[in-house]
Every structure is written in structure tokens, then in C-alpha cells.
Amino acid sequence: MNLAQIQRAVFEVIRQPLTPSQHLRPRLPDGRSTRRIADAIIKPNARLASHERLEIYNQQYWFRILSSFAEDFPGLRGLIGVRRFDKLSVAYLNENPSHTFTLRNIGANLESWLRRHPEFAPGVHRMAIDMVRVEWAEIEAFDGQELPRISKEQLAGLSGDTAFRLQPHLHMLELAYPIDDLLFRVRRAEHSMVSNAVRKSAPRGKVRKASLPRAQKTYLVVYRLQDMVYFKRLTREAFVLLGALGKGKSLGEALQASMPKSPAKVEAFRKRVRAWFENWASLGWLAK
């Protein structure tokens, strides 16, 4: 075996999910014995057999990625409950090993994966997808790029040809549920549990079914201001306009698309637009 072959074989073994009692699985998915693979590659010592030495790395691999993943998606865990979340974590991470140098990106494929796997969120699938989108957007907003903002003078001198860029850290989410409320509730519940200091790492409870939100279209912006990540809900009208600007349309084109048909309503619309822009600029959303 050359270096590449040894590394591929070892990696295949250590990235296999642990058994329920957190040990090395006896077999790979293709049926090969992990003990045999370990024996062929790893030297035993007086205290540990070859596969037991490899098991240390197998455990470390999973403990590390599971704890990082759990830190990123507390809202999803609160929504589906700890036991389902644990199963989901192993299944997702098994199919989606990390592809970048940083664990920050470990949840990057979770939304698309969960869309294909409703069985991990029975009864709350759509809500769970919304939750994942919000939690992932928070991660992206936290350390995304910030471009120079447009100034007040530039905002005053707007014309129909003006094109904006939205801040790269800003994420626009059209949600089926008001999931931001639920996320805050889960967080509050977690904090009060931690401060009681009784069961520091004990399983946290699941959100009660009766208290789950009803479906309600929600237009959410996740963004960063002065190093903190915030959520802001928009009306559909404002969301559509901001979205058009984000796609690179000029101000004129974007307004055209959302302008009311009835001439009587145009003046009020213009007023609203003016107020939105002032607000968006003050929140730093608009970049040159």
C-alpha cells in the first residue's frame, strides 16, 4: 500500500458512524471487516488492538463534527427534538463529509439534503427547512463580506439608472412560517436551562406541538450591523423590491416591477419606497 492508499483506507474506517454504544462498527457498508483493515495497517500495542487504536480516531472524528453541527443548529434540534436531531446529524454528516478546511461550513448542504429527506422531520418538514435556512443564514451573515455602504448624499441623488448591490452578508428568506419567533423561543428555553445549571449537557426538550407556529408567509432579512446578526421582517412589497435590486436591476426597473397599477395609489407607493430606502441605508444594507 502506498501513502494515498493507506490514508484512503484509514479515512474510510474513521468516518464510519459509531455504533449505538459509541464503538467502531464491525463492517464497512460494502461488508469488509474494519478489524481486518485495521490489523493490516495499524500496529497493536500491549494495551490496545489495532482496531481499538483506530477506534480512538473514529470517536474523535464523530465527537468533533457532531458537536460543531449541534452548535450551529439549536433551532432545528428544538423543533424536532434531541433524539431525532441526533439521528439526522449522523445521517447528514455521513452523507456530507466536510469539504473545506473549516467546520464553519459543515451545515452548508443541510437545506438541500433535508428537502430530500422528509423522514427526519415528520410532521414539521416544511418548518424544519425554514429553520435550517434561517440558522444557516445567521452563520453566513456573521462573517460574510461587508462592502462600502452608500452615503446619505448618494441616497439623495438617486435616479432611475442607479443600481445597488446588497451587502454580501445580507440574506433574504421567503419563509412559509414565522420561524424567527420560534427560534427566539428555543434560544430562551436553552438559556434558562443552562442558567439553572442542573443538566448542563442533558437532552433539551422539544418544542411542544401545540405551541408550534401556524403557516404564515414571512419575508425575512438576515443581516449584520455593528458585528451583530439581526433579523428584520419586510412586507411582501418591500421584499420584492429589495430582491429585484439584489439581482442587479436598476432602481427604475425594480420600481416598475412593483409599481401599483392604479394611478391613485402611486403617490403613496412612492412615499413608502422613500421610507424603505432610508431605513435600508441606515441599516447598512445598500452597498455601492
Added chain:
Amino acid sequence: MPANRFNGNSDYGVGIGLRVPHYRHIFEKKPVVSWFEIISENFMVDGGLPLKNLDQILERYRVVQHGVSMYFGSAEPLNRDHLKRLKALVKRTHTPWLTDHLCWGSVDGRYSHDLLPIPYTFEAARRAAQKIRQVRDFLEVPIAVENVSSYAEFHVSEMTEWEFLNEVVERADCGILLDVNNIYVSSRNHDFNPYDYLNSVSAERVAQIHIAGHSKFQKYLLDTHDHAVIDPVWGLYARAIERAGPTPTLLEWDDRIPSFNEVHHEALKAKRYFPAELKAAS
């Protein structure tokens, strides 16, 4: 501090790892610290709080970059995107030297996020040395590689770990970040005498030393960085200083992190082993 070409001829003393729970103390109390070691990957981001905090640290303190994902020992080629991000950070910090581990951790672009031991073969030594040279040429900063703690050994190994370390650093003409806690952990896990290791390392290449605590399990030791340094590790440290001279030293404490003062106090114990004229300095 004796300087050498592997640590950018710098005279850094005893530092500690920069960790988030200590930010507030550092920004408010502005303690005197010889230098901070940062984990490069934590700051290879596009914006936001991590970089803002780093810039605030850089205004007042000297910083050395330590990486955890270069994987010199992985058989696959280096990742270009990773190197570009790292170079941008090097320009920001002006790190006088840069360290990462002599280990592997990725296969076919998939990352283990662990520090896996390399089979000690000539093939692996050649490959690692070649990658170290590539990284140094790209980043234009001296490189020192760190020995890792390990829990497994390979049948194919053709030499001891210390022979392998020497083979790599001589081929790459690079420095060593000597982690004496890792030597201790591995010596217990693989039943060798840690002083055999220490006495064989090319002392003139030691650019930096790591000290840390670990955890003891029934059948092995685990490198957890969540304890104070134990006496046998201080013993190894004393011998390392005897051989390499007083060297930039850093205490790693990554889990169950106590207060800033506690960590700093523990780190400064290293000065006990410096020659008298240096004890007061730095």
C-alpha cells in the same frame, strides 16, 4: 530570546493562545503579554467580528499564526483557495513565522478536521517536505512544523517518529515547533522514552515550543489541552530549553478554559527554566 532563521530571527518570549473567552479581559485590562498565538483558520473569513477583534489585538500585541488544516502529510495536493486565504491573513498579521502540524487529515478533498499521524516512511517524508517548501514559497514566511500526539502506529513505518521529523525538516529546510506535551503523550501511548526523542531532535531548528495539558484514560493518553502542564512535561521542557536555548514558548489551553490570569500565570512558569539573565526579561 535566541532567534534563528526558522522563527524570523525574532526574540519572542512566553505567550499564550488567543481564545474568545479572554477577549473582554484583554481589551479592557490590556495585560502585558509577550505574544499571542492565533489559530489561522478562525480568521480566514470574509469579514465581521473575528477580523475586527483580530485587528484590535494587532494594534497592541505581536501575533504568530498557527494552523490546523494545512495537512503537509496528506497525499493529495495543497488546496489553492486555502493558501490564498492564508496569505491574505499573513499580510494582515505580519506573522514572523508560521506553524502547522506534521500530520495528515484530508482525502480526496474531504476533511477529517483531526491531526492524523503519518506513516513514517521515506515516501511520506519526501511528500511532506515538498509540500512544506511549496507553502513557504507561496506565503513567503518561514515555516515550522509541529509534532502531533498520536494514538496509533503503522506497520509500514521505516523509522521512529523523531527520525521522521528530522528527515522531513532537513529535506524541507524548515523549522520545528516542538510540542513537549505531544512527545510525552505519544511516548506513553507507544512505549518509548521521551528523552530519546528530545535528545535526537535537530535542536538548531527549533523555532518554537508548545506546552499543554492532556487527559489520562485507562489505556491511553489523549491530547485535550484542558489541563495545566504536568511535572513530567515540565521536565521535558527543561531539557528542550537546555538543548535549544530559551525559545519562544506557548501554552495551549483550548477546552474548559480558565481565566486569562490563570492561563497566563501557568504559561509564565516556563521562565523558571530560562537562564537567570532572561528570567526577568520578556
